Amino acid sequence: MTNECRHCKTELTLKFLDLGHAPPSNAYLTVEDLSHPEITFPLRLWVCSSCRLVQTEDFADADQLFTEDYAYFSSTSKSWLAHAAEYVDMIVDRLSLTSDSHVIEVASNDGYLLKNFLERDIPCLGVEPTKSTAEAAEALGIPVLQEFFGEEMAKELPRADLILGNNVYAHVPDINDFTLGLTESLKPQGVVTLEFPHLMRLVEFNQFDTVYHEHFSYLSLLSVTKIMASAGLRVFDVEELPTHGGSLRVYACREKADHASRSKVAELLAEERRRGMEEDEFYSEFQSKAESVRNDFLRFLLDARRDGKSVAAYGAAAKGNTLANFAGIKPDLIPFVCDAAASKQGKYLPGSHIPIRPPSALDVDRPDYLVVFPWNIMPEVRAQLAELSDLGTKFVTAVPEMKIS
Numbered sequence: 512m513t514n515e516c517r518h519c520k521t522e523l524t525l526k527f528l529d530l531g532h533a534p535p536s537n538a539y540l541t542v543e544d545l546s547h548p549e550i551t552f553p554l555r556l557w558v559c560s561s562c563r564l565v566q567t568e569d570f571a572d573a574d575q576l577f578t579e580d581y582a583y584f585s586s587t588s589k590s591w592l593a594h595a596a597e598y599v600d601m602i603v604d605r606l607s608l609t610s611d612s613h614v615i616e617v618a619s620n621d622g623y624l625l626k627n628f629l630e631r632d633i634p635c636l637g638v639e640p641t642k643s644t645a646e647a648a649e650a651l652g653i654p655v656l657q658e659f660f661g662e663e664m665a666k667e668l669p670r671a672d673l674i675l676g677n678n679v680y681a682h683v684p685d686i687n688d689f690t691l692g693l694t695e696s697l698k699p700q701g702v703v704t705l706e707f708p709h710l711m712r713l714v715e716f717n718q719f720d721t722v723y724h725e726h727f728s729y730l731s732l733l734s735v736t737k738i739m740a741s742a743g744l745r746v747f748d749v750e751e752l753p754t755h756g757g758s759l760r761v762y763a764c765r766e767k768a769d770h771a772s773r774s775k776v777a778e779l780l781a782e783e784r785r786r787g788m789e790e791d792e793f794y795s796e797f798q799s800k801a802e803s804v805r806n807d808f809l810r811f812l813l814d815a816r817r818d819g820k821s822v823a824a825y826g827a828a829a830k831g832n833t834l835a836n837f838a839g840i841k842p843d844l845i846p847f848v849c850d851a852a853a854s855k856q857g858k859y860l861p862g863s864h865i866p867i868r869p870p871s872a873l874d875v876d877r878p879d880y881l882v883v884f885p886w887n888i889m890p891e892v893r894a895q896l897a898e899l900s901d902l903g904t905k906f907v908t909a910v911p912e913m914k915i916s
């Protein structure tokens with residue numbers, strides 16, 4: 512199989528990150544599964560020397576990655592709901608959307624965002640391939656197409672004044688087809704907004720644990736402007752957001768549309784260049800940064816065991832799986848992980864086989880140290896588990912560097 516750039520087809524020769532082999536991050540195991548072999552795939556990222564798209568390595572049987580058993584319902588995160596409501600307030604005002612407008616959300620999940628348009632009588636449509644979340648949105652009265660978004664299906668959609676996608680752009684395997692779909696379904700003066708984690712921050716803050724197989728692309732403004740331009744779209748504004756450790760929200764329109772380009776676009780492109788994002792060194796140095804974070808975390812776990820201190824973890828999701836598998840951590844170093852999702856409790860993390868228990872397990876087996884895998888929601892977790900901290904448990908995060916507080 513040739514290893515070529517998903518966007519511009521240049522041969523990929525510069526490795527960005529190699530995390531070894533890992534199982535799909537959502538392949539939670541039952542106790543029966545533990546006596547069977549487990550499928551793993553290489554978890555390697557390459558950077559294109561031409562368009563600078565950072566991307567996962569392609570391999571055969573990629574469809575095995577997509578199981579729908581563990582659909583994530585966006586409505587479960589309070590901070591994410593607030594983020595969505597603020598966005599809708601802003602964009603309705605900025606684009607003067609009315610009951611004559613049309614809004615499309617790609618990867619509309621359980622309707623947590625579109626319901627804000629519904630409340631304002633702004634017609635909207637969700638596109639969401641995952642059945643369980645799509646049905647939850649329909650129950651709220653939101654029309655949903657249960658399909659993957661792309662150029663072909665976009666031809667059937669009503670033209671939109673606004674197409675939005677929050678945390679979907681980095682997760683689509685065929686980014687060119689997806690982007691052509693955006694152009695296809697846009698009115699002549701329509702606007703696209705996309706949010707995705709910013710590669711510049713990923714590198715700055717050592718966020719290698721945000722890498723997993725289903726996260727196909729790691730995006731800079733430099734690469735996104737090129738990908739969009741090739742699909743006839745012009746990025747005319749960009750905002751930096753604190754979500755997911757540092758995200759971008761880009762605004763794009765058809766090349767010839769009237770939206771004036773804001774100075775922030777040129778400024779951020781210049782900032783990315785200043786940091787070296789057009790040079791090989793920026794990418795080739797990341798592996799050793801990731802290894803150094805991993806080594807510090809392992810050292811902490813080994814020291815804790817030597818000193819007879821107990822350790823548990825919080826958050827059975829992708830970040831924890833990536834870190835645990837890269838570091839080769841097993842239940843002897845982290846005996847259990849807590850998660851509020853009932854569907855995961857009683858199961859085991861893929862690869863590391865750490866058992867998943869409900870958060871109430873922390874009251875019974877209060878650990879000396881609690882490793883919080885999702886560092887991006889640390890304030891939320893701390894507030895929820897304030898009692899634990901009062902009783903003397905120390906909270907630990909490994910990324911961007913070891914922190915015990």
Ligand SMILES: [Zn+2]
Pocket residue numbers: 516517518519520521559560561562563564
């Ligand atoms: Zn490329």
